[in-house]
Amino acid sequence: MARDWEALFVTAAAEVEEEPGEEAEEERRGAFRRLRESLRATRQAIGSEVAGTFGRTLVEHDWEALEEALIMADVGAPVAASITASLEASVRRETLDADALRERLAGLLAEIARGTDVDGAPLIDTIDLRAQPTVVLMVGVNGTGKTTTLGKLAWQLHQGMGMRVLLGAADTFRAAATEQLEAWAQRADCEIVTGASGADPGAVAFEAVTRARAEHYDVLLIDTAGRLHNQEPLMAELAKVRRVISRQLEGAPHETLLALDATTGQNGLRQADQFAQAVAIDGIVLTKLDGSAKGGVALAIARELRIPVKLIGVGEAIDDLRPFDAEEYARALVE
Numbered sequence: 001m002a003r004d005w006e007a008l009f010v011t012a013a014a015e016v017e018e019e020p021g022e023e024a025e026e027e028r029r030g031a032f033r034r035l036r037e038s039l040r041a042t043r044q045a046i047g048s049e050v051a052g053t054f055g056r057t058l059v060e061h062d063w064e065a066l067e068e069a070l071i072m073a074d075v076g077a078p079v080a081a082s083i084t085a086s087l088e089a090s091v092r093r094e095t096l097d098a099d100a101l102r103e104r105l106a107g108l109l110a111e112i113a114r115g116t117d118v119d120g121a122p123l124i125d126t127i128d129l130r131a132q133p134t135v136v137l138m139v140g141v142n143g144t145g146k147t148t149t150l151g152k153l154a155w156q157l158h159q160g161m162g163m164r165v166l167l168g169a170a171d172t173f174r175a176a177a178t179e180q181l182e183a184w185a186q187r188a189d190c191e192i193v194t195g196a197s198g199a200d201p202g203a204v205a206f207e208a209v210t211r212a213r214a215e216h217y218d219v220l221l222i223d224t225a226g227r228l229h230n231q232e233p234l235m236a237e238l239a240k241v242r243r244v245i246s247r248q249l250e251g252a253p254h255e256t257l258l259a260l261d262a263t264t265g266q267n268g269l270r271q272a273d274q275f276a277q278a279v280a281i282d283g284i285v286l287t288k289l290d291g292s293a294k295g296g297v298a299l300a301i302a303r304e305l306r307i308p309v310k311l312i313g314v315g316e317a318i319d320d321l322r323p324f325d326a327e328e329y330a331r332a333l334v335e
C-alpha cells in the first residue's frame, strides 16, 4: 500500500479504518505524478539503458551498461552490482518480456529502498508522535534544507493534522536563519522560540522544551545550525544541544532527522555517516529530489547506512514535502 501521512505518523488518536475515498485516491495519484516528475532526471539516467536493454535479447554488454547506469544515478556500486546480478539470474531462469523485467527491476529497487537492519529486520520508517510533547531535532549540513523542511513539517502537522506545533530556532549562528524560520512559522501559523544572534543554541533548545511542556504542545520542532561535518567543535556543539534536550525531557529528542541534499549524491552518504557518529539519526529527509539526477542515492542510504529515508522534498513550496514510499519511489524510477 502506498504510504501517506497517516501511515508515516504514529499518533495517539484512535485508529479509524477508513475506506480510501475518491478524493484520497486522486491525491495519491497526484503525489505519484509529482514524485515521478521529480525523479525524471534520475529515471532518464537509468531509463535510457533500461529501455534500450529490455526490448531485445540480452548480452553481457547490456548488463554492464545497466550496472553503469545505476551507478550514474548514485545508487552506489554495491547496490548496482547486486541489482544487476539478480536481474541477470532472473533472465537465466525464465523468459521475461520487457514489462516483466521492468517489474522485476522495480521490485528489487523497492526492496533495497525499504532497507533492513543488520539482523535483516525492516527499518522503522514511521515517526512516533505519541509523546507529549514529541521533540523532533533537525540536523544537517548548511543548505541541505533543514529550515525549509521544518517549515513544511510544521504546516503539515498543524494545518493538515490539527496538532499544536512549536518551533525552536536553535540555529543562532546567523540572524537570517532565525528570520527564515520565523517566516515559516508565520506561514504555518505556529508559535516559535528564538534566541539572540550568537546565543547559545543549547539555551534556545532548553527554553523551547520548557515552553513546549508548560504550554502542552503536541510537537516541538527544533532547527539547528548547518554545521560543517568536518569541523569537530560544531559536531560537539550539536551533541551538546541533544544532551540539553534529553536532560530537560526524558526520552527526547524522540526523533532526530538528518537533511540530505539529493543533488550531492554519494557525498551525502559521507555526511550522514559523520552526523550519525555525533548524534543518533532516526531518519533521513532526502531534499531536492526534484532537479536531481542522483535520486538513486536513497538506495545507497538504505543499504549502506541502514537509516530509513522517511521524508522527501520535491520542491520549495510549503506542500512539497512527502512521506517516502519505497514502492512508489521504485515505480517512479522505472516506469
Ligand SMILES: Nc1nc2c(ncn2[C@@H]2O[C@H](COP(=O)(O)OP(=O)(O)O)[C@@H](O)[C@H]2O)c(=O)[nH]1
Pocket: 140, 141, 142, 143, 144, 145, 146, 147, 148, 149, 226, 259, 287, 288, 289, 290, 291, 312, 313, 314, 315, 316, 320
Ligand atoms: N528544489 C528544492 N529546493 C529545496 C528543497 N528543500 C530546500 N530547498 C531550498 O534549498 C535552499 C536551502 O534550504 P534551507 O532550508 O535554508 O537549508 P538549511 O541551511 O539546511 O536550513 C533554500 O533555497 C530552499 O528553498 C527541495 O526539496 N527542493
Ligand SMILES: [Mg+2]
Pocket: 146, 147, 148, 171, 177, 224, 226
Ligand atoms: Mg537553516
